[in-house]
Amino acid sequence: MLALGPALSMSPYASLSAQGRILAQGYSPKYFTKNEWVFLNASCARLIPRDENGPGAAELGVPEFIDREMEGAFGYAANWYMQGPFASGLPEMGYQSPLTPREVYRAGIAAVDSHCLRHFGNRSFSELPAATQDSILKDLENGALDFETVSSKSFFDFLLQNTKEGYLADPIHGGNKHMESWRMIGFPGARADYLDWVDKPGARYPLGPVGIAGSRG
């Protein structure tokens, strides 16, 4: 459903009106390859779709957010204990793989696309209808797909976690453009000063969000 496209417009709202067919505006991925980038945009668009409630993860720059995360401490698992020996255990024991998030995305995207090419008429994930994409994502979520190189569940967990993070985090991190998700749910962002409103029980807060970099919604 998504096609690679150039940054079409200076106005983000003009780009939003183009049926969500646009990849993150004017951003060139630093980590993801062209094919990975297409997958990321397509999967983000299904995990948090554009719909009657507003733009989805793809339009709000979540792929850019995830790409930036891959290049930072998170992508390299820089703050996790990553010494061996590695052994699997109960899920309650937490993440136990030697793979960093960068490596999980690389292996996971390749595995999903290869699964799609094999089972869906030589089409990659991004070329499949939305309903088929959703059903593949559900299989990943349930660990129903068995990949050689990576746990499909781990890959999905990172993808979903990071998609929500990018969608709901401050725009300085690359996603949540124009604080659209915050406006939808009613979070005032970085206002961080409510002494005037704490004593108004049940009264709706009147102001829109602000971002750390000074943006106002």
Next chain:
Amino acid sequence: MVDFKTAPVDAVLVGFGWTGAIMGMELTQAGLSVVALERGENRDTSPDFAYPRIADELTYGVRHKLFQNLARETVTIRHSIKDRALPYRQLGSFMPGTGVGGGGVHWNGQHWRVLPEELRLRSHITERYGKGFIPSGMNLQDFGVSYEELEPFFDQFERVCGTSGKAGNINGTLLEGGNPFEGKRSQEFPLPPLTDVYGARLFAKAAKELGYHPFSEPASNASRPYTNPYGAQLGPCNFCGFCERFGCYMYAKASPQTTLLPTLLQKQDFELRTQSQVLRINLDSSGKRATGVTYLDAQGRTIFQPAELVVLCAFQLNNTRLLLLSGIGKPYDPETGSGVVGRNYTYQMTGGVQVFFDKDQPMNPFIGSGAGGQVIDDLNGDHFDHAPHGFIGGAYVGVIQTGGRPIQQMLLPKGTPQWGSKWKQAIKDHYLYSLNIQTHGTVMAHRENYLDLDPIYRDVYGQPLLRMTFDWKENDIKMTQFVTGKAKQIAEAMGGKSIDVNMKQFGEHYDTRAYQTTHNVGGAIMGEDPSRSVVNRFLQTWDAPNVFVMGSSVFPQNIGYNPMGLAGALAYWSAKAIRTAYLKSPGPLVQA
């Protein structure tokens, strides 16, 4: 082995969070020269917690900027001695601090004392219910210090912090609006309670109608401008909603930085060395006296710091580990029940009830403080007859609205899809209109739950990691099911349109992934019997009388409250014993 030796000092502090700052102040006041060794970096309100950069959920809340870096050191965890322990690779269930101020930077400021009966729990339970009421395997113990002895030190710590609250019992007189179950206070809180958010008001009303006794949770988030006994000034909390996991940009949350360090760091006899990783406590040839500590500095040089007095002020897990690495005290053996170091590791039991409201009742979840809210203590401690219920312990229950951080604090009804348009619709429908009633309670010590050194995994410096063996026991599941069941009744009376109950079930294992609390306690417990404790009632180790251990490491089992108020009071209590008795005659303060 050692690259060089530094000038001897009277006292060396290992770790520089709350208890390090308290000890630093008390010991320099006593005329000692003191060096504090802190593994992390220096930090202060400006620039490290300054607005607007601090109002960043992803960086501080999700990516844990201010917390321990597990790439350097972590623990391993297993559920039982039959299991293989695996490393705690990502921060999840608990989040130890690091750096100057330690967890005191990013705590909530939930500033409780302790219930008098909890300090003598074994005696109390035996007296009221008989010895047979204590289940087999439960290592219930008394602390060895009484509430009356600690009262002046609870008060002292609250004055330092500018704690906001309403007393329920001043010298035996019960006061309307406070906690009727609390131990006697000698005076009112330094500051009045914080203003309640809407959800807390709804909780208090419903709880009161059901016959409970709601009150404002004691909060070291200043409700008014405040000047503490050292002249440090706190500003009023503005309910910014970025408190837990964040440093306070408003100078409103009590932390070492806002209360003690402005004075302490000016003292001639005090020196702080950051990025200094203590590897072990050195002992003399007798093995009964510490000569100082060995640490790595920021450049990786191994340095011996001689000291007459060694005070462990690190996080609970690290204090216990340092004792094990240094060979102070006999390690606990779960097979025989002998040994003491690592014994009685406990945690806390949390549960909750989520309440979802209609759209005419916005809860404004983003209006939050670290500790402001309404709670009840009726179901905590021994405030109800436990005989029919067959468990020991309890929990406090309440609505503490700590913020509406959308990534981590989004409440959605059970059964909501995790993604797709239905998820998106759900966050739109529920973000503003939901709240959580928390149950926060005890975990009793059990002979199978303990800490030792891991035989396989090592830290980045080559030393063995601490290994945690822990799982929920029947007593604690019974407790949370009882208390959370009562919380559900309160939730039902609050007028929401639906509720969801979250509580541990029988047979459920400890899950290291989702955040629960960083109220890890025990491992170097205090007591009156050297065969069942690591430190005596003054927090002095039985085995090396010039080594003292601070913090929640010394709790024999966990209390229902957040532990910092008790840990702070115990630090002042221990400091007074050092100042008035130990320094005059260095040696054991209690004869074994």
